[in-house]
Amino acid sequence: MTPTLFNGNARMVHGEAVELTLASLRAYWGRHPHVAVAWSGGKDSTAALTLIVHLIESGELPRPEILHVFYADTRQELPPIQLAAEQVMARLRERSWIKLTVVRAPLDKRFMVYILGRGVPPPNNNTLRWCTRQIKVDPMAEALGAAIADLDGTALMITGVREGESAVRDGRIAMSCSKDGAECGQGWYQQVLPDAKGVRGRIATLAPLLHWRVCTVWDWLKVFAPMPEFGGWPVAILADAYGGDDATEINARTGCIGCPLASQDTALEVIVQMPAWQHLAPLLELKPLYRWMRLPAQRHRKSGVERLKDGSIAKNPQRMGPLTLEARQSALTTILDIQDRARVDLINAEEEARIRELIAAGTFPQKWDGNEPRADAWLDAEYGDGTGQPILFRELVGA
Template structure:
């Protein structure tokens, strides 16, 4: 008998794409059937986008039964890289073709957003050790608040909470029902996340190969014990993610999704050999900035109308007002 391979050990035989998808299908069929209502947590990044578009493809093709209701929560941090933000807009427009899906865009309250919290309240920027407050505050907490509102009783005669569309009778979430939250968590996406998975992947008897299924997740008020989570692409390697985003998902037979732009935002072909990640614009946790577009700088490209001889920003200049009057520079005056 051939010994069973460990999917995550360095010597393991790598899953081919079809096998990875089959495990995802098995995961969704097993755990999805336990919940009438599904939610998908979508950040706009490569893993959550692959999860979102793959789940919808599997439902549309009948490989996975369609739930009674499906809500997509997009976490808009207002700090996303422009290519990812634009790709998210395109994908949301495509999601509108599914009348049975609710789309929710969630953001943190203005006073809790990244730069406001730092510059307005004086909180130190987050770091990778003892002060990692940003993900929770601008992604997790707003999403938990939106889910809690959706799990509250909804008036089907009008709009749902926070302006969201009301569910019809067939899609109502009962007060005693649980919801399956589908995430794009993937083994190998980051060392910190891998350590959290190792500590919890055996909880509740779940098997990593069938998705990381967790009972009773967020401790937020109003949703305690009502949300179970599933990571159906936990076992995917980064090459599977790139294949889905660049080859399969954009093809009409798989949904014709605008996912190539997302793959390119991570570095295109060069990123395919790496477990590439992106962060927020100006992220203080990044050790190296890989998001800046340096081509124009290297080519010494100047703004329209400039010649390159203009003074730099560190050169003191006289103040020139709109009416043409000039206030001479006072520095160095007697």
């Protein structure tokens, strides 16, 4: 009998968690004629992907005619994660029943091009969290939509979402845990995904690892998945991105290199202490650069009341906006220097050419043209009723 996680000495320490995962998959697997896996390359989605392939090959789950695997290449992953993803992709391509699709955002919407070419400031966790949807979720939805557009029936998209990885994500899960008939213990099942190519209502998502603890993830990735009887997956290298032998204790979350949304680059700080990855130390300069780019001196500001097409007045009449052309050019030069010293590919030749083209064309986001004052300039306040408030003590502020 083929070894599984449910027989003999191969049983996982946290077998109950795996049994719940299998119950979750079995509950929804047969509801949809098409099955896909959304894979970011991180520890959770990699655990979900490799476990599902094992469960299929061991007969625990029926093998679909085609298992679609969509790898979200954000172009911003930490090098150990990217290296592990490339090795896993090589193994996936050995299986004729798996169709692998590498998904990237359109050129103008990629992380660096969007910031440096169009001038949109780096994302933050408050008012401008644009990155995850733009470089990962939307391209994934488009790719899945294109894959099933000419097929009959619905598709089930498997994700590696877990509770405890993000307070914001946990809040969304808590608010929607009872949607679409999902039951406790059956994962996070939703019959919704962003509309793509006219496939609204044909895509459902399932997070069968929702209940896993980080130790369960590492049990699979570091102990079982690399074993030949469970697929021989080259995933142990992922530990480097999460702290090496101390990965479980550190429990570092990873995102983009120098992720603007993370309060601390724990994963990167751990990686650069390892001999094999010390050359990545210049990447630690990215987070301070992103903070610099968000400062008023590097951005434009609306100078007064802005009326919308319907005649109403826009909120925040003197709100800060896009990066100046000078700031973008300076940041581009700095990032190219950082990637040369770190020996990584943050901006490739195609992206660099497009960024320079957009800067030369004076490209700005909608409703901005670059003639607005710099955001660190002192401006008289203006109000929608025509009144205003001049700057007091103008001579003291140099306005």
